[in-house]
Amino acid sequence: MKRAVCIHGHFYQPPRENPWLGEVGVQRSAAPYHDWNERVTAECYAPNTAARILDPDGLIEDIVNTYSRISFTAAPTLFAWLARHRPEVYGAILDADRESRDRYGGYGSAIACCYNHVIMPLATPRDKRAQIAWGIRDFVSRFGREPEGMWLSETAVDLESLDLMAAAGIRYTILAPHQAAGVRAIGEEGWTDVSGGRVETKMPYLCRLPSGRSIAVFFYDGAIARDVAFGDLLFDGRRFAGRLIGAFSRGRDRPELVHIATDGETYGHHREFGEMALAYCLRAIEARRDIRLTVYGEYLAAHPPTHEALVREETSWSCAHGIERWRGECGCHSGTHPGWSQAWRCPLREAIAMVRDALAPRSEEAIAALVRDPAEARDAAAGLVLGRWSDESVAAFFSRHAPGGIDAEGRWRALSLLEIERQAMLMQASCGWFFDDITEPGSVQVMRHAKRAMDLARQVLGIDLEPAFIEILRRAPVNEPGYATGADVYDALVLPAAVDLPRIAGGIALYALFGLEHPAAASGLYDVAGDWPYRLNAKERRILGTVRVRSRATGEEALFDAAAVFDGLDRVVLGVREPGSGEALEAVRESTDPAGAVSGTFSRVYTAPDLSEEERWAIAREIAPGIGDAVSRVYLEAAALIGVLDDLGIPVPGAAARLLAHARAERLLAMINEGCPDSGRFFALAGEMQAGSIEPELAALVEAASRRITRALRAAAARPDDPAPLEEVSRIVGCAKVFPLPLALWESQNICVGMRGHYAEMRERAGRGDRGAKRWTEAFGRAAACLGVRVT
Template sequence: MRAVCIHGHCYQPARENPWLGEVEVQRSAAPYHDWNERVTAECYAPNTAARILDADGLIEELVNNYARISFTAAPTLFAWLERHHPEVYGAILVADRESRERYGGHGSAIACCYNHAIMPLATRRDKQIQVAWGVRDFTARFGRKPEGMWLPETAVDIESLDLLAAAGIRFTILAPHQAAGVRAIGEEGWTDVSGGGVETRMPYLCRLPSGQSIAIFFYNGAIARDVAFGDLLSDGGRFAGRLLGAFSREQDRPELVHIATDAETYGHHRTFGEMALARCLRVIEAHRDVRLTVYGEYLEAHPPTHEALIREGTSWSCAHGVERWQGACGCHSGTHPGWSQAWRCPLREAIAMVRDALAPRTEEALAAGVRGDAVDLVLDRWSDESVAAFFSRHAPGGLSPDDRRRVLFLLEIERQAMLMQTSCGWFFDDITEPGSVQVMRHAKRAMDLARQVLDFDIEAAFVEILRRAPVNDPGYATSAEVYDALVRPAAVDLPRIAVGAALYALFGLEHPAAASGMYAVHGDWPYRPAAGDRRILGTVRVRSRATGEEAFFDAAAFFGGLDRVVIGVREPGGDEALRTAWESTDPAGTISRTFSRAYTAPDLSEEERWTIAREIAPGIGEAVSRVYRDSAATIGVLDDLGIPIPGAAARLLAHARIERLLAMIGEGCLDLGRFFALVEEVREAITEPDLAALGAAASRRIARALREAAARPDDPAPLEAISRIAGCAKVFPLSLSLWESQKICVGMRGHYAEMRERAGGGDGGAGRWAEAFRRAAACLGVRVT
């Protein structure tokens, strides 16, 4: 059997605010809300419907790449996908089921250590939980036990391999330079391959001190590098040729050519990489003497004939072993080649100090087995049912409410203490970067909880270690300043969540803490805003599902503009106190004076400001356009007389024209003549129009039209709108994101065949629909026959 396996490591770290359970806005990911959203749009989603083009450059077929490759199902990413993009999440689960049919019962997905901690740097206790939680998370999602498990950054040691084998894991994947020696099973002497000379076209048996063993696949490093860092993804056919050309000339033995890279390579790091992958897979599937496979299937058909020794403390992304995650080894992203990594060692020391200080205290207080089963609570977002079932298993005699809360507190300390060890905290170039800030936030959350439930405070010691960590960003002297500026402000307590709930309720929104499922937030708002009144007052009940703590508050919010926000919270004072506050003629002042904790605009989080701005932005655009309309006659006279238009008026005019173009796109470009005339006005008046906004609006409108067409299968109007919008988009031209629309269009090709048949029988309505679909498909680059 000659086979090819392509492995993609799908992974994003936990980016959620540890106190809220929701990812907050990340400006560096613009125009997306955060990096999870951006990578999903550029990679994870397109790979569920990757385009294969015909000789004319039209979309011939859409394929789910996940059904044909091997991929890592990292828990922190898949938990986020399940909540925020269930359609993508569902398509990946379906792909794994399809792969089991294709690959003899072996699925394409493999598990991952829970939150991507560097295993050789973890304690045995934490390694056990990383493996146990990774297995439980995978089983809950995919409905089967994992055969393989990815070691984060492929960082390996014997103890970790032993724990994988003990958990029933049959294989893992390593880089070729991580092999130390190989020999045929039954032979005595070892061949040294520590220079990267291991034969990668076969699996190896790794015998472990416990008497267990695990299979190891060492991937083809040269091809993997060219995929990740070269131009191999510029041509899917060439990609396939490179893989097919890696077999030996010997025809009498089974061989597996396989590579492993970050899955994000296919679309995020390399634009259209998912298309190159799809074409590559198609070419290999058409090859007569080679088949696609996944590791589990190949291992069952061809058990190891050789065994290997591994180089402990090595990884795939650090030439110095695992120093990238604890020292100034020189490995970096390449973005800032002159920056120092001297901050890494103190950060590792600070995180290890928290880990080692908290572990004995939580372990002493928790019964055996409780820690391993706590992942079930996380999987169910601490639902009342899952909490009840958990305590029914582990405390069948019952616990007092206080004791139950104490256990939940301790388990949340354990979870945060694992998350603070995530590899991304040390991978990049400065401690100010999001990954490093995130692990410090998890550490602070763990320390905050320990202070509450264990009366044990180590935050000062943590910060003192950070004082020794230098910073490359000139805005900070030491990492302790980074902690003060970027970590402390993220912390929230129940009163802060309650007052935030008032602010969100003012705009008719759900608080992120409630949306995440981590909290139950119930607001009673007897004093709600009337039309045009931006204030709200009432009571809020907040309960942490993760820890069981709960409280009631009075909460109020007043909004007089982005720079005039006042929100307040206090202990419940009764309805009379609420009514008095409501009847005040100075709501902002009343909140500041009578509520024990009051916050103004500068105190709002980035997420709160972003949310409010997003809510009021349409109103601002309309207000500006209204000002222009009120001044349009005067501006027109000035223009007719050849008098230069004042700068402010010119900007109003430019904005109003762009707003009108956006509105016309939203309406489906019904008046083409007016649209093109307005485009000419924009070109004359605006040097650099906002093409990104126009392109995004056109993309959204086309997708909406496709959804309408699918929902109304006999109505040609939505399809006709697509042709108009696409025609309008060409005049700038606009860059369009069409993969979602193309996916829907491809799915409608069967209905197109039916309508053509009906049209051939004299059905005029069917004929109009078929013609509209053909034109729309042409605009989207989809082949219809």
């Protein structure tokens, strides 16, 4: 392996979950997706599991899981979300790592990451150890192997962090070229100054650490990485490959590694179709005999360092001033608001550090009275998170760390203290300081985690840090109009997210009214058991009963009477109280003024202004289809008159015309949902609409057609000799071209590509005179053409 190429993608999303509920709330800026995790997954994480390579005619020639060929960071906060919400994407990434081990001599493509992206030089030694231990524990649980490498958040580096990583068994990390200070051949005395990014990046270096341990460091090629991330190199996969290949030294005989590191989101999210350029680049390099595609672990095993390096401490890859971006007004910003001040960063850092430093000794002292070894228990608490605090994982934890036994009160205290520790780490995530204002989601998120930690500390430790926290935030200026200081932001954007058990119980009643699972239960953070004996029909929309809520993370538990009355999104009443008699609930049920009865009977009452954005979004989605049904009912009542007006050539009034357009669009939708068995009827109705300049609701048609095509392809894969599903695909795509509809064909194309092997078999059978096989191959060829897939 004289010449090798490695491409590293740092795939990461910050924790976005509500700290009290464990689920990500709706984020309007991510529309049309629910939140930014969903959006980036659709644009990047999923496409990279099946990146397209096109032929000269623009047809899909091949599909590549890029994760199996590159080096990538497996960031815990992202992978935890993927595992729960997009298990097929998560599974494909795990499969890619297993495949990469076969390709790269037993070394996997995934590397570990500090647990929740803390800027390590700004963390305490105690938190550094936990970040590394939790990151490794998370990695092993997902990939089934020990990690060789570990990514430092923002590549922010100091020797203590490197030393702790080496002590934990980490063999290498990746840094930017400007983070090297000096190099020398192993065994030599003098150092060569390479500051300013002048380090030779084509080899690994040994970094000697204060303890006597050492770790390997790869300094990536900064120029190529910048052109990938911020230039136009991803416009052409061939050019991308050429740039990497062209970086090798001419006439040099020693082994060389050309490697780059960028945000993984560059490939598809930051750069549209970037995953396709990456896939083409990887294939082009793999096709060469003189260059090997590799990962860092394999290269390091084949070519141990011959030189050592001095690392510039307190530096990072995204701040020209070291690590000031995460604690001061250094001038680094996103570029979106170049005139904005970052003076808020220092007070926010001070506030977070105050909470951290106040909680750590008190928490450690308190948990020492409950478990055998507090440090060991803290590290092992990652297993509780991975197990979603299941009864089994909690029992196993206490069996190991409190072998003498622990009572219910002690379990509650211990779990609550460990949750304080987790929230205190999450509140230090780098995203809190990276962007342009304290109003940005990343900053709000770290304050929410701090609020959760402070709430628990008030309950368990009897200390109230919130007034001091808010006082520090009063010194944080705000750029966004509408807020004077960070304290105002805290009041407006942090406090409303905080919920207690009664508030959760009220939300559970509202969700139960619509047959939905509450986010607290969906996340696994809570066990919920509801009993709703007084549930009126959907028209009257009220529900009364009892609900038991138990926090799995802390063990806190309570039983409530709960009620929900819904008469529109602006007329909602939720009631919660201590359990009472069934007669009282019956009285509310029979009241002619249920909302008033709830308000007068329940001790805690919440109304429409108290609903969260997520609650409004969830309920609005449920009632939205009813709007279409209502419009259809109005049309049916007026259909005869509208038909007469139309037949007589009398202009139809505007409102009636809109009803007519809606009704026709509903007929188109019904045809698509049936698989377009009669394309002629679809074309005729679509023609009438176009002649009358009637525009249907394209989004609904796109969703229905895309869903039906995917369903048909799944059926075709399940029934490999049946041409009917393939013929349906061609019909639907043909109908969709009338408007035309921008179909979502990603999954359908993946299935189609996977069926090409069967196509070759059926084609051979057709050549031997099998009429059924001939019909199938013709149907597959037409369907593949409709989907943009090359069949041979």
